[in-house]
Amino acid sequence: MADHGLKFEIESKTVAEFRSLDKSGELILQPEYQRKAVWPDRAKVSLMETILLGYPIPEIYLAYETTPEGEQTASVVDGQQRLTSLLEFLNNRFPLDGLEDEKLREKFEGKLFKELPDDVRQEFFQYRFPIRRLSNLADEFVRAVFARVNRVNMVLTEQELRNALLPGPFNDFLKDCVAHPISELSGVFSGERRKRGGDLEFYAEVFGTCIFGLSNKKTELNERYDKISADFEDYQDRSAEFLELLTVLSSTIKWVGRTRWSNIVDMFTLLHVSWGLREELANTNPEQTMQLRDLLDLFQRAVSARKRSGENGEANGLLVSLATMVNMTAEEVDKVIEQYTSGIRNSSDLGSRRVRSQQLTLLLSRKLKS
Structure with missing residues (x-):
């Protein structure tokens, strides 16, 4: 003993x-x-x-x-x-x-x-x-x-146990993410999720995904959390980049009421995709920032419209506007929205996460490089 x-x-x-x-x-x-x-x-x-x-x-x-x-x-x-x-x-x-x-x-x-x-x-x-x-x-x-x-x-919860057993710089960084204005602007965290550490866990998972790549949440989160917590000095520069990315997105997204970015699934995808394009996002001029804002707004509205009405309805006009912005045909953009929407099912599954990230990356990268 x-x-x-x-x-x-x-x-x-x-x-x-x-x-x-x-x-x-x-x-x-x-x-x-x-x-x-x-x-x-x-x-x-x-x-x-x-x-x-x-x-x-x-x-x-x-x-x-x-x-x-x-x-x-x-x-x-x-x-x-x-x-x-x-x-x-x-x-x-x-x-x-x-x-x-x-x-x-x-x-x-x-x-x-x-x-x-x-x-x-x-x-x-x-x-x-x-x-x-x-x-x-x-x-x-x-x-x-x-x-x-x-x-x-x-x-x-698992995160409450992590808070108890793994204090230190990584935990402090996660608290900085939770305190960032984007958490309030997006409305992504319910009161109950915040009380039980779900907001900290969300940012831990997103940051781990940005560093190590997409994974299945259940199988990878604890291992990644332990590694980053133990060796946080190795990730200090990237943690500063991540907080800067949150600031960039805070001024890029249209935060009007609840949007797709108010959902954990979509916000996760947005942060992961934006991390891969962070250098391009940081170097946009005011005009490009406004265009990205419109693009992301049209995108999330098109996804919501597709989930509500399937093939037809409100989504058609949004698809045409999106297609014009990224120099694609409406049919091509329709396929992007369709695949992204299909990836919302089984949201934590690796395959679904990969599909969502691929489709949003496709649209954003076309606009950033145009």
């Missing part, structure tokens, strides 16, 4: 003690490796109901760190959702809506914490949480405990 001088002490803390720790600033609810609070209200209410009933709750893992000056902090390794919900309830952030226990429902349904009777609040503050205390662990071991506990409980 590995001996890292780890101490795992078992103790307990009352609700009142957790509130005091939070007020004093000694409780760190969201260390860097933790995910954001994602519990829905019904889960929060269920936890409060459990406390009111006096039922047991799974133990909370706290990593204590004491400085030579005697200052102490407690970081939440496991139990962040529970403690965040608890403190929100104590601060009257949500009412007890949807209680399951009939007696509690009759007495407290719809009430905030401050509206509960004095004796109930007093008893609530005395409820004890079981605590697993981790004392003065090195950061790498705290992260390992966090990842292992959550892997066993199956509560983290």
Whole structure:
């Protein structure tokens, strides 16, 4: 058994003690490796109901760190959702809506914490949480405990585990991508995707594809992520190029409402294709940039029209306009749109990704080289 001088002490803390720790600033609810609070209200209410009933709750893992000056902090390794919900309830952030226990429902349904009777609040503050205390662990071991506990409980996504186990420059670069204006302009990430690290995973996969080429997501992502994370200095220049590419695309695309570029599949293809043409894109003059903007807008509208109406309808006029821009026949452009649209099915499949990239590259390269 590995001996890292780890101490795992078992103790307990009352609700009142957790509130005091939070007020004093000694409780760190969201260390860097933790995910954001994602519990829905019904889960929060269920936890409060459990406390009111006096039922047991799974133990909370706290990593204590004491400085030579005697200052102490407690970081939440496991139990962040529970403690965040608890403190929100104590601060009257949500009412007890949807209680399951009939007696509690009759007495407290719809009430905030401050509206509960004095004796109930007093008893609530005395409820004890079981605590697993981790004392003065090195950061790498705290992260390992966090990842292992959550892997066993199956509560983290793959990206949340990567965030915990692989901090550092690559993770910081991915955060820069997520914070880039293009992420907001495109509307490509839902709130739930952002909460669970899906935005970080998206950029990790796109960047890995730009560096190593197209692949099947499921089979290659983890291996590529580990490699780039371990040797990020080797990819520093290309990470700067990638961020610059995001800036170029931010000013090139027509961001009006939801477009095809608001979809993960299409945005992935756009970024991968644009990376291959990044030098040409960076050297366009204002007139060429406007033409590219129109081209990409016509393209995404034609794809959407094809998906809605098949062979005929709105797509025909868009095809003619596209054909004129790239000096192709409408029939040739129609084939490009047809093949690209077919590649949207089985979107993460290597063959589908290859088809989409080939067709978009064909149109963009013709325009850039004309």
